[in-house]
Amino acid sequence: MNLVNDSDRHTARMMCVMALKSSEDTARRVARMHLATAQDGRTHGRIAYGWIRKGPSKGQLVEDEAKVVADIFKDCLTGETAYAIATQLNRRGVTPPAAKQWSSTMVDKMLRNPRHAGLVAYSGKPRVAAATAWDGWSKVIFDDDGRPLAGCWTAIVSPKTWSQVQFELQPRRHKQGLPAGTHRPAVAVKYELSGILTCGFCKRGLVGHKSNEGKNHYYRCPATAHGGCGKTHIAAEPVEDAIATGMTAFLARLLQASEAAPAPAPEKIAAGSHRRCRAELTT
Structure with missing residues (x-):
């Protein structure tokens, strides 16, 4: 079958539709079979x-x-x-x-x-x-x-x-504030320091977790079954705040240093541009 040909493309579309119809029919038959088994009181699944x-x-x-x-x-x-x-x-x-x-x-x-x-x-x-x-x-x-x-x-x-x-x-x-017939919406929580912080005992990267109620977040070392030791357990908020404060201070120092550095003279900028232009023209 050559899909460049219009007729072959049309045939391929028809084959896909028929395959989809056959798959849906099979799914309905299997579902009815499981339902009949359940209604008879027999084990299923x-x-x-x-x-x-x-x-x-x-x-x-x-x-x-x-x-x-x-x-x-x-x-x-x-x-x-x-x-x-x-x-x-x-x-x-x-x-x-x-x-x-x-x-x-x-x-x-x-x-x-x-x-x-x-x-x-x-x-x-x-x-x-x-x-x-x-x-x-x-x-x-x-x-x-x-x-x-x-x-x-x-x-x-x-x-x-x-x-x-x-x-x-x-x-x-x-x-928990969940009315009948509803469920708690999934809230994506990003743990920015997962894998960056390391355990002081086994040097394994810490992973982010939350408490059962979802109110408290922390970083912990995985259990021994997952390659860690499970000994390190620290609250996420103080660590993340400390990292954010340190990064803010570091970026502020970089900004101050760039502002305090003297700007190059205009003639030096012009000379550098002239040399670059000549190099591009000669290559």
Whole structure:
């Protein structure tokens, strides 16, 4: 096919349109298949933490992981934040599902996952109302009578406990100024000194971080799993202010020095220009 030719270009466009149509049809068929599987109460998609995720025993309960999940829900109901729960799990040396260490995001997703309560969850395209990551109830599938659809797997926590956790998480969102059905907009924070500041112990470049509430910013040495030592931890604002003050003073001195330097005589400027012109004409 020669795309220089008008006919071949037209044929190529038609082939692209047909390929796009075929891809969309396949996506719809796959989505309908997953929705039908979910409506039947069968497991679909990736198996969550707490069950065997691969092999012939896929979907069976893992007692140790199930206990961790139950403890996470219990700690949440006692008022612990997702960040505090993740910190405790890392200190205890509990292996996370698919990462080197636990994070608040990982814990928050686990608390909002209806599958831990034995409820069928689906967030694919065929749903009338789109599911949202910050609302666990939006993922639940209901039957014709308006009741949550139960799955065929063993639940780790009771639906009542899971529902109580959802009601517990919602006031926390209101406290942070997030109304129902909305999420916190992503705010890009630039840490200008990331990689420039170095750790005094391991000489690893410090990276910028923020607190769980997003109010405090700091530079810290990465953990040992990421090539650092994790010993250095400094507030970002004082360091950045000190660097800005030093740079301002340095630039001011340069400006004063340039203003104080005597300007070259006009005849020297003319002579230099004449020499440059002659050099350009002779080359």
